[in-house]
Amino acid sequence: MKETKTLPLFSTYELDSRFYDELLKDNNEVREVYKTLYNLFGSYSVSEFDRLNKQAKDSFFNLGITFQVYGDKEVKEKIFPFDLFPRIINNKEWTTIEKGVLQRSKALNLFLWDVYHDQKIIKQGIVPEDLIKSSANFLPEMIGLDPPGGIYNHISGTDLIKHSDGKYYVLEDNIRCPSGVSYVIGNRNAVKHALFGVFNQYNAHTVVDYGSKLLDTMESVKPNGVDAPVCVIITPGVYNSAYYEHSFLAKQMGVVLVEGRDLFVENGFVYMRTIYGPEKVDVIYRRVDDLFIDPLVFKKDSMLGVPGLFSVYQKGNVTLVNAPGTGVADDKAVYTYMPEIIKYYLDEEPILNNVHTYHCSRKDELKYVIENIDKLVVKPVDESGGYGISIGSKLTKEEIETVKKTILAAPRKYIAQPIMSLSTHPTYIDENESFESRHVDLRTFTLLGKDTDFVLKGGLSRVALKKGNLIVNSSQGGGSKDTWVLKK
Amino acid sequence: MLARVANNLFWMGRYIERSEHLARFLNVNYFSSLDAPDELSQSRQFVLRSVMYMSANEIIDADITLEEEAVLFNVGLNLEQPYSIVNTFINAHENARSSRDLISTELFECINRINHSFKGYPIEKFVKSGLYEFTSMVTQSASEVRSKIKGTLLHDEVYAIIMLGVYLERAIQVSRIINSKLSDVAAAKEIYGDVIDGSYQWSTLLKCVSTHDMMRSFYKKTPSRKTTLEFIILNGKCPRSIKSCLYQIYKYICIISKNRQITDDSAAFLIGKMKADFEYKLITDIEDNIEEFIADLIEHLVLIADKLEDNYFNISDAIVKPDVKVATEIKKQTQKQ
Numbered sequence: 001m002k003e004t005k006t007l008p009l010f011s012t013y014e015l016d017s018r019f020y021d022e023l024l025k026d027n028n029e030v031r032e033v034y035k036t037l038y039n040l041f042g043s044y045s046v047s048e049f050d051r052l053n054k055q056a057k058d059s060f061f062n063l064g065i066t067f068q069v070y071g072d073k074e075v076k077e078k079i080f081p082f083d084l085f086p087r088i089i090n091n092k093e094w095t096t097i098e099k100g101v102l103q104r105s106k107a108l109n110l111f112l113w114d115v116y117h118d119q120k121i122i123k124q125g126i127v128p129e130d131l132i133k134s135s136a137n138f139l140p141e142m143i144g145l146d147p148p149g150g151i152y153n154h155i156s157g158t159d160l161i162k163h164s165d166g167k168y169y170v171l172e173d174n175i176r177c178p179s180g181v182s183y184v185i186g187n188r189n190a191v192k193h194a195l196f197g198v199f200n201q202y203n204a205h206t207v208v209d210y211g212s213k214l215l216d217t218m219e220s221v222k223p224n225g226v227d228a229p230v231c232v233i234i235t236p237g238v239y240n241s242a243y244y245e246h247s248f249l250a251k252q253m254g255v256v257l258v259e260g261r262d263l264f265v266e267n268g269f270v271y272m273r274t275i276y277g278p279e280k281v282d283v284i285y286r287r288v289d290d291l292f293i294d295p296l297v298f299k300k301d302s303m304l305g306v307p308g309l310f311s312v313y314q315k316g317n318v319t320l321v322n323a324p325g326t327g328v329a330d331d332k333a334v335y336t337y338m339p340e341i342i343k344y345y346l347d348e349e350p351i352l353n354n355v356h357t358y359h360c361s362r363k364d365e366l367k368y369v370i371e372n373i374d375k376l377v378v379k380p381v382d383e384s385g386g387y388g389i390s391i392g393s394k395l396t397k398e399e400i401e402t403v404k405k406t407i408l409a410a411p412r413k414y415i416a417q418p419i420m421s422l423s424t425h426p427t428y429i430d431e432n433e434s435f436e437s438r439h440v441d442l443r444t445f446t447l448l449g450k451d452t453d454f455v456l457k458g459g460l461s462r463v464a465l466k467k468g469n470l471i472v473n474s475s476q477g478g479g480s481k482d483t484w485v486l487k488k
Numbered sequence: 489m490l491a492r493v494a495n496n497l498f499w500m501g502r503y504i505e506r507s508e509h510l511a512r513f514l515n516v517n518y519f520s521s522l523d524a525p526d527e528l529s530q531s532r533q534f535v536l537r538s539v540m541y542m543s544a545n546e547i548i549d550a551d552i553t554l555e556e557e558a559v560l561f562n563v564g565l566n567l568e569q570p571y572s573i574v575n576t577f578i579n580a581h582e583n584a585r586s587s588r589d590l591i592s593t594e595l596f597e598c599i600n601r602i603n604h605s606f607k608g609y610p611i612e613k614f615v616k617s618g619l620y621e622f623t624s625m626v627t628q629s630a631s632e633v634r635s636k637i638k639g640t641l642l643h644d645e646v647y648a649i650i651m652l653g654v655y656l657e658r659a660i661q662v663s664r665i666i667n668s669k670l671s672d673v674a675a676a677k678e679i680y681g682d683v684i685d686g687s688y689q690w691s692t693l694l695k696c697v698s699t700h701d702m703m704r705s706f707y708k709k710t711p712s713r714k715t716t717l718e719f720i721i722l723n724g725k726c727p728r729s730i731k732s733c734l735y736q737i738y739k740y741i742c743i744i745s746k747n748r749q750i751t752d753d754s755a756a757f758l759i760g761k762m763k764a765d766f767e768y769k770l771i772t773d774i775e776d777n778i779e780e781f782i783a784d785l786i787e788h789l790v791l792i793a794d795k796l797e798d799n800y801f802n803i804s805d806a807i808v809k810p811d812v813k814v815a816t817e818i819k820k821q822t823q824k825q
Contacts, residue, residue, distance in 0.1 A: 237586075262493075
């Protein structure tokens, strides 16, 4: 089939040869996996597609698939911007991604065990001690503690990009509270509803099984001596930006969504306050940060946690998912050592590439970073949501000087990476009523349980909606699209 | 079920019912008054005062002139007024949102969609020409929500808690509407004496509670003071009468309290006692001191609500909006997106 780029919705679609485009090859020919979709979109008029797109967005709003945005005076409910053109990943590419993210999750789990036990990797000089001890997310309270099932990072979100060389690179391993899986399922539903005649032309893997797999994972790490564990999710509350996701997951799993004030500790166990009195809780998927989970041990004046929870955890009477202290391994400086970590614990070569990373706490690398900021992306090691990132090529001379000063004041806090060429993907731009190319990344979701693991066959493709922008986070105005993983 | 969530569900039920009664009272009073049979009942000031009394529980001095658009805005769409219809529904939505893992997707979607449409209703249109449309929308929406509650939830404890809220609030709102109409009738009597038979006010009262057609069908004659009050308070077959509400409240408290010991100061005991008291009550027992009876009734219903919270919800400070400290902590949570 010979394709021509004349379909009305693609009339303004421009290929930028500097980037890998997910839809078009360099010669403007549509890639194999997209051919059916591309031609099917040709059957839509611009106004028809515009109507479907608006309907899909309205459905998100009415369904309450939203996140909270904090203004000075009020909290606003917003939908995660979404467009109906799905991203398609063929089976071969996906197999590599799946193996790669699972490999990283397993290696990170072994790394966490080692960091909080024998610290062999440090003693053998592979990872410097300083790097661990100076991490804001290292919890000395976890030293020597054995989490049930031997798992720390039960849930991992791995951020990947496709570079101009056509290969996937890992940008970040998120193993504290990776968010977004609810949008994966919401996006899929929206696409199925709006484009049912299109979706059934492809043989894509389902994403609806995530809830049951998550529950299986939680139950697999129940405390010793418990037959049928009571699992709950703890949320900071309805005003948290990810509250929709918390309630969605609780509903998917059929477990109770609690807040800190719903729980209390008595005689070494955790209970929730129900209308019929206390009920023991065994496994808690916590979406509350480490330092807020127990005011008796961590942040003394925290209102979100449960006094005494950590002591119950230490006794092995409750499982926390993800384990406290996992954040030490999603520190962006630790990311630098991922190839060595994988090799050390699994004796395997990394399946997925790391982006070359300069660690500012190393003198020679600091020098290089300071001299080449305009060619680099500078990131704080412990921030999330795209905050604190400086893209050198977008900075003015004055801004470069400010970034230099900031780095020199606290080199341990920063890493730098070459500016990666995130692949581009057709994205429907409302104001122009057409598809335009925008940069995308991919977040995958991996579950690790006792003797069990699972990678969701799909993911959250995040889109930088502003032309030329490389930051895709929703908190920075990014959008998302459904991701189809083909069965064969 | 978590005690906090039970509290949210209870209040969700209450706020949905409250929004419907406020809207219907506003709708019926305003539009009935346009062609009312006497000058007082037609008086804009009289109607606006009655609306403020019912909605905001405010008695406005006779020498204060109320501005119609301001009253309509305050009662309908003013986000700054805790008693406004829009705020009442926002509260129902917030309570649903904080327990959405327990309620059906269909129910939450229904409440969420309605909440957006209420909040987005144009103020200018409402105060100038949209009063009928908006208030009708509210009453229809409340019916729709109740239908989702009945049709998409398991009829278990969760359902029983919501319905307890619905029927308790209905009993309170009907009592308050009776109270308000008794006050209107008294004001008319003061001016016109016995020349006025009050049938207009009794018909309005029945319409405010959506019982006019049922009452006409039951008695087959023009509403009088005695038949109206008898029907609306003591008719066990009328789904909106006080007696019927008490039967429902009793039914649902029995589901909730099946595993609990009933002490003589518990909500379950008080409800049972009140239901038993209504079982053999006659209109002749109460018609001579009806104002006192209604005041006492409201007091008892409020006491039952307090007891329910004490007995089942425990967390009495369930916050609708977080205080500054909690809000700051919530913001700090790193939920990567």
